[in-house]
Amino acid sequence: MRKLILSIAVTAAAIASIAPAQARDSKMMMSLEKAMAANDAQSRLGGDVKFYFGKQATPKMLEQLGTDKTSQKTNSFGKSPETACNWAFLSAMLRLQERARELGANAVVNIVSNYKNVEMSSETEFECHDGAMMTGVALKADFVKVKP
Template identity: 75%
Template sequence: MKKLALSIAITAAAIAAVAPAQARDNKMMMSIENAMNDNDARNRLGDSVKFYFGKQKTPAIAQKLSTDQTSQKTNSFGKTPEKACNWAFLSAMLRLQARAKELNADAVVNIVSNYKNVENSSDTEFECHDGTMMTGVALKGDFVKLK
């Protein structure tokens, strides 16, 4: 009886190993405000660089320095989709902030979601892709000096 059970377990494991994986990739639109209120995001980002999403009104721009993008992922294991998306969003924002500082920019404007290079502009939401193992957020923006 033990040999039969062992044989069945080994066979099931072998089938599972060669069966095609069903990867989850759920596209979700998440609240920027909620993400900024999670994971101590506001304090971690500080106020040395200002961020403006979509078509939000900005102060006058003195100079556009560059356009750049970032794609950040986080492990989604053991996290709710919202928590994982907020972590990936914060990682992406921290990368935009670091790039702004490298360029001596004081703001990032026209920030859009840019998952797989498909732009999705919103003043209030960002696009997140939540998967079985990883969750990702891609952002793109213009780095500027304000007047």
């Protein structure tokens, strides 16, 4: 009898391990203003590269230097969705800033959310996907030189 129970338990465990996992992936629209105010984002991003979201008006563009995208994630365990989203957002912004500097750009324009390559443009919000273990923000943008 003991062998039968053990055999059933092993079989059940094997079946459970191959069944598809149901992971949480909550789409959230988050405030750009609040994200830029969190985690010392303003000072960490500095002022040498300017950022323009969606269709925000920009200074006169002098040169287009490229387009790129980034997808940044953070551990969401023990963090509120807002906290995790703001951390992932700052990571994505720092990556855009790093790429702008590599290209010699002084502005990042047309910044849009780009989760799973689906663009969402806004001047006031970004898209964040919060899960039980990870939270992610994906952005796409153009790198340009603008008139100072």
